[in-house]
Amino acid sequence: MLDLGLESLVTYNPLAIGLGATLEEALNSMDEYHFHHLPVVDDKRRLVGIVSDLDIRRAGDAKELTVADVMTPAPESVTHNSPPLDALRLMLERRFHSVPVLEAGKLLGIITSTDFLREFSYGGAGSSEPIADHLLGDEYYVDGEASVDEAIRAMDELEIDYLAVLKGSCPVGVIPRRTLTVWKEFSQPTGASHVKAMQLAATNVPALLPSDRLQDAARKMLDRGVTAILVADRANQFVGLITDREILSVMAERLEEA
Known part of the structure; x- marks a missing residue:
């Protein structure tokens, strides 16, 4: 199980949103791709935050706000060479469904609970338990x-x-x-x-x-x-x-x- 490491599960070059994007732009992107969260990056694609659809909806009709105003800054993440277990533990401990994957501080990819679930569905230790x-x-x-x-x-x-x-x-x-x-x-x-x-x-x-x-x-x-x-x-x-x-x-x- 997971013999190939974290890189075999990561979705590379994921959809992200810029700090200056409007709340409407961010929400439209989430609706289009059926996401509940988006990573927020600066102009060098360094991860600076996470924004959720609930963050945006709770801001109401404040059209003057940008993603930077409502996002959660400095989100937890893993690096591209982290053991898969590190990402899995983070999801379980913090009740996350996705974790950003970084390389030198820049957003490289995303790993999700669905990625781990799919790996488990192929079989391996624990999969045959009732x-x-x-x-x-x-x-x-x-x-x-x-x-x-x-x-x-x-x-x-x-x-x-x-x-x-x-x-x-x-x-x-x-x-x-x-x-x-x-x-x-x-x-x-x-x-x-x-x-x-x-x-x-x-x-x-x-x-x-x-x-x-x-x-x-x-x-x-x-x-x-x-x-x-x-x-x-x-x-x-x-x-x-x-x-x-x-x-x-x-x-x-x-x-x-x-």
Whole structure:
């Protein structure tokens, strides 16, 4: 696993945005390429920040602002010759989904959690372990009739970024924290407290059996473009949830043992 080093996973010459770009320009680039973050570089392509779509949306209609005004400066990064485990640990410890890769301070590439997930899907240490040994258990859910605020409180109490959404005891979808945050901050109409978790849940999420392998879960995530998978028994009763974080944690543990 990862015998070829970090360079085999990196996306080189990634899309970046300049310090003086307008917020509209940055948001348009993110929307076009379906990104949530962009690295910010100076005129010598040195990494100086990271800007997210939430940073921009929270600035409102302040047309006089530039990316430099809302970005997170001096973001954490790895170098092109760092061990893959360094990037993976950084993602897990800081809950990042991407990490800039530098060479002499300049932006060389980006490595993402999807890159590691894809590598895991090919097989190797830990990939044949059953989902049941690593899943988030049957308390990681919210009823489909719960309010958005109730779903957020449940996530906070469980310290998790995803919840299964159930109808009765059957899983019908997954709701990510990001979806709830975006809805509450930017989409919630006045007096819309009646909106239920089920209305915001992603319902295209497949379900796997507890006996299926972690490799199966990684492949399903890549195939469907999701980062969480429902786990149910053969009677479609909810058993738990497996996210890319649990899979990548296993990957990191096996790399540390190697």
